[in-house]
Amino acid sequence: MRYERPQSIEDAVGLLDGSDGTAAILAGGSDLLVRMKGGFVEPDLIVDIKAIDGLDEIRETAEGFSIGAAVPCALMGENAALTKAWPGVVEAARLIGSKQVQGRCTIAGNLCNASPAADSVPALVAADARASIVGPGGRRTVAVEAVPTGPGKTSLAKGEIVEAILLGKRPPRSGDAYLRFIPRTEMDIAVVSAGVSLTLDEDGTVTSARVALGAVAPTVLLVEEAAGALIGTKADADTLEALAGACSAACRSIDDKRGTVEFRTKVAGVMARRAAATAYARAGGK
Numbered sequence: 001m002r003y004e005r006p007q008s009i010e011d012a013v014g015l016l017d018g019s020d021g022t023a024a025i026l027a028g029g030s031d032l033l034v035r036m037k038g039g040f041v042e043p044d045l046i047v048d049i050k051a052i053d054g055l056d057e058i059r060e061t062a063e064g065f066s067i068g069a070a071v072p073c074a075l076m077g078e079n080a081a082l083t084k085a086w087p088g089v090v091e092a093a094r095l096i097g098s099k100q101v102q103g104r105c106t107i108a109g110n111l112c113n114a115s116p117a118a119d120s121v122p123a124l125v126a127a128d129a130r131a132s133i134v135g136p137g138g139r140r141t142v143a144v145e146a147v148p149t150g151p152g153k154t155s156l157a158k159g160e161i162v163e164a165i166l167l168g169k170r171p172p173r174s175g176d177a178y179l180r181f182i183p184r185t186e187m188d189i190a191v192v193s194a195g196v197s198l199t200l201d202e203d204g205t206v207t208s209a210r211v212a213l214g215a216v217a218p219t220v221l222l223v224e225e226a227a228g229a230l231i232g233t234k235a236d237a238d239t240l241e242a243l244a245g246a247c248s249a250a251c252r253s254i255d256d257k258r259g260t261v262e263f264r265t266k267v268a269g270v271m272a273r274r275a276a277a278t279a280y281a282r283a284g285g286k
Contacts, residue, residue: 005048009055009134009163012047017136017159019045025161026050027070028104030097031113055163058082064168066132069108069161073120074099076107086167087282088176088195088275092123095180108162114148117190117215121148123178125212125220126195129167135160145212148219173200175282177275180214181267183258190215191259194247194271196279198230204285206230211243211276216268217252225250226272235280243276244269 006012016023021044024032035041049055055068058079065082073093076082083090089107096105096119107120111131124144131147133140136159144165147154156162180193193214198206211226225246233239253264 001043002045003048004045005051007051007053009049009052009161012049012052012161013134013136013159015045015047016161021045023047025109025112027055027109028072028101028106030101030105031109049161062169064166064170067107067165067167069106069163069165071106072103073105073107074102082167085170086127086176088178088197088279089120089123089127089129089167092120092178092195095119095178107165111144111147111165112154112156112162114150114152114154114219115189116148116151116218116220117193118148118220119178119180119190119193119214121145121220122193122195122212122214123176124165124195125222126178126197126210127167127176128197128210129165131162132164132166133160134163141166145220145222150218171199173202173284174198175279175284177278177282179271179275179278181271189258192216192264192267192271194268194275196272196275198276198279198283200280200283200285204234206233206235206280206285209276211247211272213247213250213268213272216250216264221250221252223247223250223272230276235276235285240273240276244273247272 023045024043026048055070059066110120129144176197178195180190182188195212198209209227209230211223213221226243229242248269251265253261
């Protein structure tokens with residue numbers, strides 16, 4: 001096994017692109033190292049990106065926020081501006097693992113691990129986040145939902161690295177929220193999860209919305225029908241019930257030891273309804 005710690009993103013791309021065997025990127029390592037220890041993977045090359053300038057920074061710009069691929073989730077919760085603008089994204093990121101894991105894990109790694117139950121991904125999809133990708137062909141930006149293509153699989157080509165997650169500048173009267181169901185009170189994998197982001201007009205009517213579900217399909221689902229149920233309303237009880245029904249109808253769940261299809265289908269609606277109510281309140285709705 002070969003370990004490299006490049007000092008630039010270009011060097012990291014070159015190492016990955018030139019590798020003949022299996023290559024892996026090390027940012028937080030909270031997934032990679034566990035899988036290596038368990039014997040599930042044994043990369044021929046590990047590229048540690050933590051020494052690359054800028055990848056450990058959260059930057060606020062005129063367009064919003066750029067969260068470097070090596071930023072630990074714990075630091076996201078310590079950034080007051082990010083937490084104020086995107087509380088749902090931050091609360092999702094801070095549910096990944098234990099306090100100790102929080103000091104290492106990253107949302108870019110959570111995205112690229114491509115688990116259907118990843119906590120940060122539904123919140124990022126609801127937030128209309130983008131992934132900034134660098135590769136042999138240069139830079140490109142894609143919606144975060146375009147990165148995972150199935151459990152453990154991504155759309156990244158050989159040599160490509162997600163260098164940052166981009167969140168847009170929030171319009172006034174906007175809010176987001178993330179909720180999950182787990183069997184235990186903490187340190188568990190989501191059985192069902194939901195992220196909601198919305199914007200209101202001065203009258204409290206929803207003008208735009210995005211609703212995403214996790215752990216109910218091979219990848220996170222963006223449920224446009226649920227968002228449509230919110231838009232043009234004040235998120236009253238009937239609206240939230242319609243949203244819940246749309247989310248349940250969108251599920252493509254499986255039966256496993258963590259939950260049945262019927263259970264996940266029901267709880268998806270419940271989680272989405274509660275997340276939407278929280279997002280609406282955070283946006284200033286009453």
